[in-house]
Amino acid sequence: MAWIYLGVAGLLEIVWALAMKQSEGFTRLWPTAITLVAMVASVWFLSLSMKVLPLGTAYVIWTGIGAVGTFVLGVLVLGEPADALRLVAAVLILAGLVLMKIASPH
Numbered sequence: 001m002a003w004i005y006l007g008v009a010g011l012l013e014i015v016w017a018l019a020m021k022q023s024e025g026f027t028r029l030w031p032t033a034i035t036l037v038a039m040v041a042s043v044w045f046l047s048l049s050m051k052v053l054p055l056g057t058a059y060v061i062w063t064g065i066g067a068v069g070t071f072v073l074g075v076l077v078l079g080e081p082a083d084a085l086r087l088v089a090a091v092l093i094l095a096g097l098v099l100m101k102i103a104s105p106h
Helices: 002-022 029-049 055-076 084-103
Strands: none
Touching: 002 029, 002 055, 029 055, 055 084
16 A cells, blocks of 8 residues: 555645646646645655655655656656756656665565
8 A cells, every 4th residue: 555655645745836827936726735735645645655665765766757747748848858858867767766666565
């Protein structure tokens, strides 16, 4: 269950990051509300995963899911650039997540 909680926490991190961008500096009500709810829920699910998973593993994977997920959504939804160097950076982060999962004792 810990890995599922961690996955949900990571997905919620993507949600709050995208909603924060849409909030325009917390000046729009609904994107701001979604940001705050998703932030709290993301950290809550992260805390549930940390009951079982090591701190370093959980935190690195949580932030990595958020980083790669927001990069992908930024490219696909917001039209941000996807040049070769940015793609290589995202692939390296993803590779680090896979290695962290493989190295985890749980």
